[in-house]
Amino acid sequence: xxxxxxxxxNAIITDYIVNAEPVGSxxxxxxxxxxxxxxxxxxEMSDLEEEGYIEQPHTSAGRVPSAKGYRYYVxxxxxxxxxxxxxxxxxxxxxAAETSEIDEFMRSCxxxxxxxxxxxxxxxxxxxxxxxxxxxxxxxxxxYQVLVIMLASTGIIRHKMIEVDAPITEDELSHIEQxxxxxxxxxxxxxxxxxLLRDLLADYHLRERMAKQALNMLEHLTNDEEHKIFTxxxxxxxxQPEFHDIEKLKxxxxxxxxxxxxxxxxxxxxxxxxxxxxxxxMPVEGAKDCSMVVAxxxxxxxxxxxxxxxxxxxxxxxxxxxxxEFIAEELSSALPDNNKNKx
Amino acid sequence: xxxxxxxxxNAIITDYIVNAEPVGSxxxxxxxxxxxxxxxxxxEMSDLEEEGYIEQPHTSAGRVPSAKGYRYYVxxxxxxxxxxxxxxxxxxxxxAAETSEIDEFMRSCxxxxxxxxxxxxxxxxxxxxxxxxxxxxxxxxxxYQVLVIMLASTGIIRHKMIEVDAPITEDELSHIEQxxxxxxxxxxxxxxxxxLLRDLLADYHLRERMAKQALNMLEHLTNDEEHKIFTxxxxxxxxQPEFHDIEKLKxxxxxxxxxxxxxxxxxxxxxxxxxxxxxxxMPVEGAKDCSMVVAxxxxxxxxxxxxxxxxxxxxxxxxxxxxxEFIAEELSSALPDNNKNKx
DNA sequence: ATTAGCACTCGATGAGTGAGAGTGCTATTA
DNA sequence: TAATAGCACTCTCACTCATCGAGTGCTAAT
Numbered sequence: 001x002x003x004x005x006x007x008x009x010n011a012i013i014t015d016y017i018v019n020a021e022p023v024g025s026x027x028x029x030x031x032x033x034x035x036x037x038x039x040x041x042x043x044e045m046s047d048l049e050e051e052g053y054i055e056q057p058h059t060s061a062g063r064v065p066s067a068k069g070y071r072y073y074v075x076x077x078x079x080x081x082x083x084x085x086x087x088x089x090x091x092x093x094x095x096a097a098e099t100s101e102i103d104e105f106m107r108s109c110x111x112x113x114x115x116x117x118x119x120x121x122x123x124x125x126x127x128x129x130x131x132x133x134x135x136x137x138x139x140x141x142x143x144y145q146v147l148v149i150m151l152a153s154t155g156i157i158r159h160k161m162i163e164v165d166a167p168i169t170e171d172e173l174s175h176i177e178q179x180x181x182x183x184x185x186x187x188x189x190x191x192x193x194x195x196l197l198r199d200l201l202a203d204y205h206l207r208e209r210m211a212k213q214a215l216n217m218l219e220h221l222t223n224d225e226e227h228k229i230f231t232x233x234x235x236x237x238x239x240q241p242e243f244h245d246i247e248k249l250k251x252x253x254x255x256x257x258x259x260x261x262x263x264x265x266x267x268x269x270x271x272x273x274x275x276x277x278x279x280x281x282m283p284v285e286g287a288k289d290c291s292m293v294v295a296x297x298x299x300x301x302x303x304x305x306x307x308x309x310x311x312x313x314x315x316x317x318x319x320x321x322x323x324x325e326f327i328a329e330e331l332s333s334a335l336p337d338n339n340k341n342k343x
Numbered sequence: 344x345x346x347x348x349x350x351x352x353n354a355i356i357t358d359y360i361v362n363a364e365p366v367g368s369x370x371x372x373x374x375x376x377x378x379x380x381x382x383x384x385x386x387e388m389s390d391l392e393e394e395g396y397i398e399q400p401h402t403s404a405g406r407v408p409s410a411k412g413y414r415y416y417v418x419x420x421x422x423x424x425x426x427x428x429x430x431x432x433x434x435x436x437x438x439a440a441e442t443s444e445i446d447e448f449m450r451s452c453x454x455x456x457x458x459x460x461x462x463x464x465x466x467x468x469x470x471x472x473x474x475x476x477x478x479x480x481x482x483x484x485x486x487y488q489v490l491v492i493m494l495a496s497t498g499i500i501r502h503k504m505i506e507v508d509a510p511i512t513e514d515e516l517s518h519i520e521q522x523x524x525x526x527x528x529x530x531x532x533x534x535x536x537x538x539l540l541r542d543l544l545a546d547y548h549l550r551e552r553m554a555k556q557a558l559n560m561l562e563h564l565t566n567d568e569e570h571k572i573f574t575x576x577x578x579x580x581x582x583q584p585e586f587h588d589i590e591k592l593k594x595x596x597x598x599x600x601x602x603x604x605x606x607x608x609x610x611x612x613x614x615x616x617x618x619x620x621x622x623x624x625m626p627v628e629g630a631k632d633c634s635m636v637v638a639x640x641x642x643x644x645x646x647x648x649x650x651x652x653x654x655x656x657x658x659x660x661x662x663x664x665x666x667x668e669f670i671a672e673e674l675s676s677a678l679p680d681n682n683k684n685k686x
Numbered sequence: 687a688t689t690a691g692c693a694c695t696c697g698a699t700g701a702g703t704g705a706g707a708g709t710g711c712t713a714t715t716a
Numbered sequence: 717t718a719a720t721a722g723c724a725c726t727c728t729c730a731c732t733c734a735t736c737g738a739g740t741g742c743t744a745a746t
Binding site: 365367368369381382385386388389399402403404405 | 706707708709710
């Protein structure tokens with residue numbers, strides 16, 4: 001594409017991102033100082049429209065970027081925004097906070113991201129497929145209730161109360177605990193299967209219901225985590241003029257409430273360091289007039305989880321991309337620390 | 344108030360609750376069959392307006408109930424709705440679910456309430472002031488990390504990872520554990536103060552940072568809980584015509600996101616079995632055009648917690664009150680079971 | 687190749703209008 | 717004396733119409 005056409009496209013998108021209103025040739029000529037008259041710009045715009053980079057809501061309105069236009073912008077024109085030091089510090093602080101609970105950590109990440117971007121933040125809990133069980137503990141509450149606590153190598157802690165039919169003694173419990181520890185600690189969590197547990201418990205002739213419940217519980221622990229989704233700043237959508245329509249809002253919110261869909265969105269981004277998905281590229285019906293920036297973070301070179309930002313297609317890509325790249329990077333280096341000893 | 348006036352007021356409110364539109368004299372005469380002509384009804388309405396029970400958005404619109412009108416309705420006219428058996432069953436099922444985790448339990452309560460009412464559900468976690476510590480457990484994760492698990496007599500379970508400066512041995516840990524157990528189990532949680540803990544730990548000459556952290560953590564455990572707030576069905580607000588205005592929505596949502604305000608709302612209801620708060624009676628700015636039905640539930644005759652419904656002043660009081668009364672009652676009888684042995 | 691000029695298009699705005707809903711008042715009726 | 721019928725009045729809502737202005741596309745001139 002010729003240089004000047006790029007400049008015009010860039011101007012249109014930059015302006016539209018800020019003002020959310022169709023951009024006319026005069027406005028481009030005035031504000032972006034390309035050294036040519038509006039008429040020339042009009043010609044360029046006419047070409048750009050023919051090629052599908054911009055659209056006209058109606059004759060005699062200005063032009064609006066199309067999905068294709070945004071795509072070209074993100075791939076070729078966009079300049080990353082230099083983040084201001086105060087924001088960088090804020091990110092570092094939040095990530096450095098000693099939150100050994102992954103839930104709380106993810107939640108505060110989401111809140112931070114949404115506060116910094118004014119969009120909606122998405123996060124998927126780090127995948128557990130590679131993590132191992134690092135400890136398991138059974139605590140007797142009373143004769144009928146046992147609290148099971150599980151620690152994963154990623155620092156996740158889960159507990160669950162399970163109930164048994166017949167009273168259980170301390171001795172029995174520590175037996176079971178030892179058995180579980182011997183057989184399960186160090187195992188990859190995704191390898192702890194129903195079958196494995198059943199075999200283990202069968203050997204020990206445990207009471208039927210107890211066994212069932214323990215299995216049930218462990219299954220929950222291993223499965224739940226992979227699918228846990230966090231969001232933040234959902235209400236930020238309200239400030240975006242594109243969602244001033246109640247119907248659109250409803251659609252959006254009901255989408256965000258469906259964890260499965262959010263997960264699909266985050267997963268659709270693959271395992272590159274950073275992915276930008278624009279409008280129609282979205283894999284989920286109902287998100288077609290949104291854009292998304294997803295960053296993956298890595299532990300030991302392996303994808304550990306995803307964080308993302310969801311906003312209108314008129315997203316401030318430059319800023320958001322810079323920010324998410326930075327956060328993902330910081331996250332990659334912060335996360336392993338959570339499981340090792342500090343200092 | 345004369346019988347017929349009551350009937351007219353009742354008709355207006357009933358109609359307005361359903362249709363959300365000003366009610367005219369003709370509509371009242373037609374639908375509610377009082378045996379008099381619209382003209383007569385107009386006279387009654389004129390009186391009702393003079394006395395402040397209803398209002399006119401403008402001349403030649405119908406009448407709309409005022410806060411005073413709703414108040415009179417709730418106190419004198421309203422008929423509780425008979426709940427259908429399917430709904431009752433649903434409530435019982437949700438409450439009977441074996442969720443020994445209070446968080447999850449409260450969350451599912453909120454979801455149930457919002458699903459049944461189509462309004463927003465609020466819940467405050469049971470107050471911990473009367474509950475006692477029933478167990479405390481320390482789990483060594485590695486030399487520098489200790490997982491603390493606390494069980495309250497109400498069935499609440501909390502865990503927190505704490506980190507220590509210098510390595511700690513199993514022996515030391517079980518020492519501390521025993522000491523804590525001996526001194527704290529059975530104590531009312533609100534009596535476990537910073538000072539008490541400091542004294543305890545001082546006796547044992549524990550490492551300074553460890554002590555600090557343990558204290559910090561226990562403080563969190565004792566305080567956090569009292570302030571925990573749950574909400575559900577916030578998006579239901581979107582379907583209420585009174586919130587079709589984006590500005591109102593924003594206000595509402597930013598109110599709901601402030602836990603302190605929600606807590607204030609719930610607490611304002613006092614400790615009666617059930618309280619209805621209407622419009623201007625709301626203690627929190629920004630909730631003035633909402634109404635709220637709060638029910639308290641009780642354990643051993645003591646107020647244990649609150650659940651509430653927040654909606655427009657045009658709330659279906661009859662239905663909501665019946666439902667909340669029922670849920671609170673079920674909750675009162677379900678809750679203690681969670682801590683005792685079943686069967 | 688660029689630009690100035692100009693006619694044209696289309697949405698937004700605001701005034702004007704008629705229909706409809708609902709009231710309040712008054713005279714009449716039971 | 718209470719209830720009612722009738723009627724004028726008020727106010728909103730939806731619709732139409734004219735106007736305005738932003739912005740374009742085209743053409744002719746530079």
